[in-house]
Amino acid sequence: MNASAHPSVVTLRAENVAKAFVSGRLRTQVLDGLSLSIEAGELTLISGPSGCGKSTLLAILSGLQNVDAGRVLALDSELGQLDRGQLEGFRLRHTGFVFQGFNLFPALNAREQVELPLHYLGLSRERARARAVHSLEEVGLARRMGLKPAELSGGEKQRVAIARALAKRPQLLFADEPTSALDAASGQTIIDILHRIARTHGTTVLCVSHDPRLIGHADRVLAMEDGRILSDRRVSASPAPHLGTPS
Amino acid sequence: MVALARKTLVHEWRRFLPAILAVGFAGLLQLLQAALVLGIFGSASVYITGSAADLWIGYPGTQSVNLGRAIDPNVEARVLMDPAVAKVEPFIWLDADWRGHADTGGESVFVSGIDPQSAGLMFAHALPPALRARLEEPDAVIVDRADIDKLGVAIGGTAAINGHTVRVVGVSSGLRALGGVNVVSSLATARELDTDPADGGRPTYWVASLRDPAQAGAVAARLRGDGAFGPYEVWTAQGFARRSVLYWMLDTGAGAGVLFLAGIVFLVGAVITSQTLVAAVAGSVREYATLNALGVGVGALRWVVLEQAFWVGALGLLGATVLGAVLLALARGQDVPVVLDIPVTLACVVLAMGLAGVSGLAAIRSLRRADPASLLR
Ligand SMILES: Nc1ncnc2c1ncn2[C@@H]1O[C@H](COP(=O)(O)OP(=O)(O)O)[C@@H](O)[C@H]1O
Ligand SMILES: [Mg+2]
Numbered sequence: 001m002n003a004s005a006h007p008s009v010v011t012l013r014a015e016n017v018a019k020a021f022v023s024g025r026l027r028t029q030v031l032d033g034l035s036l037s038i039e040a041g042e043l044t045l046i047s048g049p050s051g052c053g054k055s056t057l058l059a060i061l062s063g064l065q066n067v068d069a070g071r072v073l074a075l076d077s078e079l080g081q082l083d084r085g086q087l088e089g090f091r092l093r094h095t096g097f098v099f100q101g102f103n104l105f106p107a108l109n110a111r112e113q114v115e116l117p118l119h120y121l122g123l124s125r126e127r128a129r130a131r132a133v134h135s136l137e138e139v140g141l142a143r144r145m146g147l148k149p150a151e152l153s154g155g156e157k158q159r160v161a162i163a164r165a166l167a168k169r170p171q172l173l174f175a176d177e178p179t180s181a182l183d184a185a186s187g188q189t190i191i192d193i194l195h196r197i198a199r200t201h202g203t204t205v206l207c208v209s210h211d212p213r214l215i216g217h218a219d220r221v222l223a224m225e226d227g228r229i230l231s232d233r234r235v236s237a238s239p240a241p242h243l244g245t246p247s
Numbered sequence: 248m249v250a251l252a253r254k255t256l257v258h259e260w261r262r263f264l265p266a267i268l269a270v271g272f273a274g275l276l277q278l279l280q281a282a283l284v285l286g287i288f289g290s291a292s293v294y295i296t297g298s299a300a301d302l303w304i305g306y307p308g309t310q311s312v313n314l315g316r317a318i319d320p321n322v323e324a325r326v327l328m329d330p331a332v333a334k335v336e337p338f339i340w341l342d343a344d345w346r347g348h349a350d351t352g353g354e355s356v357f358v359s360g361i362d363p364q365s366a367g368l369m370f371a372h373a374l375p376p377a378l379r380a381r382l383e384e385p386d387a388v389i390v391d392r393a394d395i396d397k398l399g400v401a402i403g404g405t406a407a408i409n410g411h412t413v414r415v416v417g418v419s420s421g422l423r424a425l426g427g428v429n430v431v432s433s434l435a436t437a438r439e440l441d442t443d444p445a446d447g448g449r450p451t452y453w454v455a456s457l458r459d460p461a462q463a464g465a466v467a468a469r470l471r472g473d474g475a476f477g478p479y480e481v482w483t484a485q486g487f488a489r490r491s492v493l494y495w496m497l498d499t500g501a502g503a504g505v506l507f508l509a510g511i512v513f514l515v516g517a518v519i520t521s522q523t524l525v526a527a528v529a530g531s532v533r534e535y536a537t538l539n540a541l542g543v544g545v546g547a548l549r550w551v552v553l554e555q556a557f558w559v560g561a562l563g564l565l566g567a568t569v570l571g572a573v574l575l576a577l578a579r580g581q582d583v584p585v586v587l588d589i590p591v592t593l594a595c596v597v598l599a600m601g602l603a604g605v606s607g608l609a610a611i612r613s614l615r616r617a618d619p620a621s622l623l624r
Contacts, residue, residue: 055623055624056623058623059620059623062540064540064619064620064623065620085544088539088542088543088544088545089542090542091540091541091542092541092542092543092544093542095540095541095542096541097537097540097541097619097622099537099540099622099623100624101533101622103533103534103536103537103622104534105251105254105255105531105534106255106258106259107251107254107255107257107258107259108249108251108254112249112254115249116249116251116538117538117541117542117543119248119249120542120543120544120547125248148258164541165541168541168542176622176623176624177624
């Protein structure tokens, strides 16, 4: 229905992945032969009830967990072929994460939170700082950079977490229930920021959530249930991002 | 670089305080113990360290100054033949029995018979010339300020040593003995007090100064090999002092005690410190996991924990140094024998930092719980 202006590029692909958890004598098959592809430059939302396997799928697609069967292709790498160190290197160069909990260091102010991972990318002090400032401006925190987590609201903390992921300039950005700990208004701000990042940076943004209110803010929605994708639809007239559009 | 370890330490100082205190007290305990042991057992060699002699010549096999036996007076001639030797002087050391007028029973004393002239080598550092000159008087003795009450005399008072009447003509400081009381007299007086017929007025030691003290080792080695003048052995002053202190430390079991306490202190300190660091890591485990999700390697995270351990150690040591300096100054003011040298201080620093390091390594293991997959719920 919705013909994109630019040819779509698949950056993330799962082929027949299966994953089961065994606890004691109980075996739970969470994913069974699931395949999907996700494209760059848009916000893809995987939506479904709690316990249906969304987080497991995200962990597998981002290389945080390995599969029992099938393969995962991220950018040009097959994640199953990489060892622990190589996976860390891949994540360092290519991926950003936003979690339900904000996971910010209580001792660091917003700018330092964002700067910290950049040093491990090999950036100089000055460049790391400049990037951190830029990313915080992009999420609308230009005036709160000197504040520590205890002095920020939940929505602001999540925006710091987004800036921390964004400052690495990742090609893949993963968000797991990024709005679940927030009130409705803050949640909307967060999803709009993620949406705008996909549009303006061409980033592949994959968000999983059980919150149906996010559906209207995504470019593409995959409905998941019991470890299977039930439907895959593009939101034809995706609303313009709330926060200022780039000029 | 964002100083994560340091900023966390400052921000959560309450959490880290137990570890800092544990390292500090471990260092302090060890330091004070070492200073006390060195101070107490250092008095075993006060005859050597309080004197200006570079070489000590005594009976072969003597383990400690207080165990000397009379040696042949002719040894002096042999020592003087060496061109490096500037001066040779006899020293008489003897055990004796002191009886004061209060008659509270006998007191065991160690009599040091020295040459009282102002250029004399013996106790050159401990007795000022005016004080030593008073020993020229027959039957004059000097005792340490700290022992005067125990001996039941005052300056100018008299007492009996081995039944011979002596008069206290002055007090010294820093001449406390180990296991008894030091009494200093002239060589002539010491010969009067010596009741052992086997000694026959012979000296217990010859002490020598050299033209160049730096040559002590070489000269001692050169003099050692010659038996023509009767049995004797030559030590450098430093070597003989160490030999005496070591003899006492091993003989009394104090050396083993020091090591034992060092082990206990290390163990208790490490348990407290590592538990504190483990708790600190556990408190930030989700943040560490997030960094790992973003690709910061486990190795880099380990460094953060080790750096934290380092700062805990450094702060603990800083506290220990300040408190230790105050306590040592206080002890000196109270005539408590405390001595610290650089190697022992360094050993205490190494112990404290080692403790912090081991605790850091123990805490690193709890980083295993920083699994980024656990952040997805
Ligand atoms: N580490 C694990 N060990 C055992 N079972 C797990 C583990 N992680 C997830 N599961 C199970 O897998 C199923 C899917 O979990 P998850 O992917 O977290 O669902 P969602 O994110 O959609 O709520 C759940 O039934 C959950 O109990
Ligand atoms: Mg989930």
